[in-house]
Amino acid sequence: MDFRLTEDQRDLRAGVRELLAGRYGREALRASLDTGTTVDRGLWRELGDAGFFALRLPEAEGGVGLGLPEAVLVFEEAGRALVPGPLVATHLAAGTVPGAAEGSAVVTAYDLADGLVAHLAESDAVLGADSGTPPPTGTATASVDPLTPLHRVAAAGVAGAAGVEGAAGTAPAPVYRREGALLTAALQLGSALRTVELAVAYAGEREQFGQPIGAFQAVKHLCAQMLVRAEVARTAVYAAAVTGVPAETAAAKLLADEAAVRNARDCLQVHGGMGFTWEADVHLHLKRAWVRAEQWCTAAECEELLAADLLAAELLTEDPPAADT
The missing domain is CATH 1.20.140.10 (Butyryl-CoA Dehydrogenase, subunit A, domain 3)
Structure with missing residues (x-):
């Protein structure tokens, strides 16, 4: 099995690095820290326009039509640039939550242990929750990362989310x-x-x-x-x-x-x-x-x-x- 990157994959990685360097370089990172902006809606829409969230959607559905290996390369660059926000959940919600693929909606998920949800207050939807239901409320709690705000949600709410593994680990993991x-x-x-x-x-x-x-x-x-x-x-x-x-x-x-x-x-x-x-x-x-x-x-x-x-x-x-x- 050949794990070497193809020319298209290398070009994709280089393009994303260039995009993030121009749109979310060190000055923008520092501005986020100064203002406390953990989710930049303008950047979110630009990422959506660039196909960041719709990368794995079929072209017939308005996506880019690529696979998980290409998504890994894109997310590697986002991690390198320390782009804040629920990038993973919004990407996974593309094609399911309206606006996620285009970057007009910010989607978080029950992805942390002990009933903690990242970026809950800044999100429009929660991955795995019932459709049409507004995001649950939670109590803000201290986070070691200044650009990853955390909210504590009742364990029952986490375990009861459709298809999401809860704090007790009783629900099946999708x-x-x-x-x-x-x-x-x-x-x-x-x-x-x-x-x-x-x-x-x-x-x-x-x-x-x-x-x-x-x-x-x-x-x-x-x-x-x-x-x-x-x-x-x-x-x-x-x-x-x-x-x-x-x-x-x-x-x-x-x-x-x-x-x-x-x-x-x-x-x-x-x-x-x-x-x-x-x-x-x-x-x-x-x-x-x-x-x-x-x-x-x-x-x-x-x-x-x-x-x-x-x-x-x-x-x-x-x-x-x-x-x-």
Whole structure:
């Protein structure tokens, strides 16, 4: 199986990176922090016009007609740029919730544990809730990420949503939950790759004892470990996008979460005290990575899926008991 990107896929990724760099670069990110704008409706519509949310809808329905591998590339770039908002839920709602595909509607989902919903106040609909029902109300709660507001919704409301796995895990998990986990892993992958770039760039600029700190072995090792984590996660995410195997999606989410969190931490270490200041972007990647790690499929849930898959494979390969003679 060939996992190398095609020319069209490379062009798609480059086009999305260019779009986001022009529309949501560092200045726009900082403006969001200053104003507290967690969902920019203008940007949302521009993403809709560019086909971000309708990427996987058939062309006959007004979509782009591409697949999950292409969506992963697009979401990787969004994670790299730290674009805020319920991107995954709105993408999954395209073709189901009116306005989601075009970016005129913002859709969130019950994708966090403990009855927490991200961007609830800014959303027009909740993925999985009964159609025509307005978004439920919730109590605002503290969020480690300043651009991911959280609301706590009653556990009964979460568990009762149509087709959504509730806090108690009693309702069946639909296909879009698995796809949501993979797209969130792609966001984490983009963040992990971006923190590698930030660490390497800073290590080449910051001087100590008359030479760049990147010349020191300890810093080289940190950057190398960051790159290895990101590339391993990239391989897992791309493979899961092609195969669609649930266990591979769980593995991809685990690896991408680890890469995003640990790379951001190591990037902070490379930056030293500067990395902890509000002016640096490193802490924003770490805070977003922490939140995403709890979205769609937590580490514990991914581990349970992998354990069940391994157990099933072991049972299939066991030799049957010898017949009595």
